[in-house]
Amino acid sequence: MFLNSVVLILQEILEAALLISILLVLSRQLQLSARWFATGMILGGIGAFILSFNLATISEWLDYAGQEILIATIMLAVLGLLTLIGLYSTLPPSSSRHALPYLMSICVALALSREGAEIVIYLGGILNHQASIQPTFTGAGIGAGIGLSAGVLLYFGLLSLPVSWIFCTCIVLLALIGGTMASQATLLLTQVDWITYSPVLWDSSIWLPEDSIPGHLLYALIGYEATPSLFQAIAYGLGFLLVSISATLGHLNHFRSRRTNTGDK
Amino acid sequence: MSRSVGRFVILLAFTLGIGSNTSFADTPIVELRIRNHLFFPDTLEVPAHTKIKLLVINEDPTPEEFESYELNREKVILGHRKTVIFIGPLPPGEYPFFGEFYPKTAQGKIVVTAQQPSE
Numbered sequence: 578m579f580l581n582s583v584v585l586i587l588q589e590i591l592e593a594a595l596l597i598s599i600l601l602v603l604s605r606q607l608q609l610s611a612r613w614f615a616t617g618m619i620l621g622g623i624g625a626f627i628l629s630f631n632l633a634t635i636s637e638w639l640d641y642a643g644q645e646i647l648i649a650t651i652m653l654a655v656l657g658l659l660t661l662i663g664l665y666s667t668l669p670p671s672s673s674r675h676a677l678p679y680l681m682s683i684c685v686a687l688a689l690s691r692e693g694a695e696i697v698i699y700l701g702g703i704l705n706h707q708a709s710i711q712p713t714f715t716g717a718g719i720g721a722g723i724g725l726s727a728g729v730l731l732y733f734g735l736l737s738l739p740v741s742w743i744f745c746t747c748i749v750l751l752a753l754i755g756g757t758m759a760s761q762a763t764l765l766l767t768q769v770d771w772i773t774y775s776p777v778l779w780d781s782s783i784w785l786p787e788d789s790i791p792g793h794l795l796y797a798l799i800g801y802e803a804t805p806s807l808f809q810a811i812a813y814g815l816g817f818l819l820v821s822i823s824a825t826l827g828h829l830n831h832f833r834s835r836r837t838n839t840g841d842k
Numbered sequence: 843m844s845r846s847v848g849r850f851v852i853l854l855a856f857t858l859g860i861g862s863n864t865s866f867a868d869t870p871i872v873e874l875r876i877r878n879h880l881f882f883p884d885t886l887e888v889p890a891h892t893k894i895k896l897l898v899i900n901e902d903p904t905p906e907e908f909e910s911y912e913l914n915r916e917k918v919i920l921g922h923r924k925t926v927i928f929i930g931p932l933p934p935g936e937y938p939f940f941g942e943f944y945p946k947t948a949q950g951k952i953v954v955t956a957q958q959p960s961e
Contacts, residue, residue, distance in 0.1 A: 581945055633920040641926035644917065695907075698918060699943055702904040768915055770869075770928040774893065787911045804914060 582716030590724030591797040598732040613678035621689025628694035642769035649762035667827030752820035757800025759816030775807040881950035910939035
């Protein structure tokens with residue numbers, strides 16, 4: 578129970594921790610107050626409990642497709658928010674940058690609700706097994722600790738990059754997470770037959786299995802799949818492009834307005 | 843209730859000789875139960891290149907998560923609940939699955955076998 582608990586909690590925490598770290602670095606680069614972080618964490622915690630207590634009922638909606646539809650919707654909402662974050666963080670500071678803290682806290686709240694609900698359900702189930710409670714919760718603590726450490730490591734890793742690289746790296750990482758969201762949502766919709774089957778593009782499970790440590794890490798960071806389907810790959814590409822193009826558009830707009838301002842003087 | 847309706851529709855489709863491999867009514871339903879953190883049966887045999895509707899029934903009071911890296915499937919099933927997971931169409935081969943919450947005991951596999959040529 579102990580080791581299983583470490584791995585399970587680590588998986589869930591890692592994804593959220595990496596997203597939060599990137600957003601925190603971005604927020605720091607843009608000199609925003611980090612108050613959105615606390616709001617997002619609190620809302621995410623509440624969301625995780627609400628979702629876990631209602632998941633049994635939700636799962637039975639739409640002929641047992643409710644769970645997938647809801648989670649896919651949350652993932653696509655995160656993709657939408659990442660797109661807006663990409664756009665607003667590259668626009669000139671005066672225009673609409675005040676919206677960023679709200680977008681970031683909703684993004685964190687949604688990601689945490691999704692990941693947190695599974696943790697609550699898992700640990701809640703363990704409460705029925707007296708003998709397993711202690712090893713499971715100890716394992717959960719260690720798993721959470723490792724996940725958070727990875728987040729902290731990414732945070733300081735990003736900040737140690739040359740200053741001119743930090744912003745761009747954050748946007749690329751957010752675009753990769755956006756791609757992951759689109760790809761995972763596609764997978765969930767295929768699981769309930771809302772999206773039709775598409776052939777598997779490649780099988781890299783021999784070289785890099787998904788259940789290996791690098792496999793888990795790459796899954797959390799860039800959404801690695803050993804056997805992705807064609808539609809998943811297309812969705813990934815579209816998600817990545819959506820976030821990166823919106824950031825590029827914002828940047829071009831910023832550049833143009835800066836040039837106009839200099840021209841005026 | 844809805845399952846019996848579904849079975850009736852399948853029966854009707856077969857009787858009338860309608861539907862193709864991909865139509866909804868033709869999707870075979872395979873039942874999988876979770877009891878004492880074990881899968882029953884632990885080996886499911888399904889035909890190749892056919893979409894399957896997997897009906898997972900959790901008889902335990904505790905939640906379980908059906909997970910398979912090979913099938914790319916992952917779904918939480920709460921205690922005393924059931925759920926549906928679509929898999930395939932798959933090429934012949936073995937596809938292991940496990941219960942992520944109790945992986946030591948909850949192990950199983952789907953064996954996809956080449957379809958008999960229909961007459």
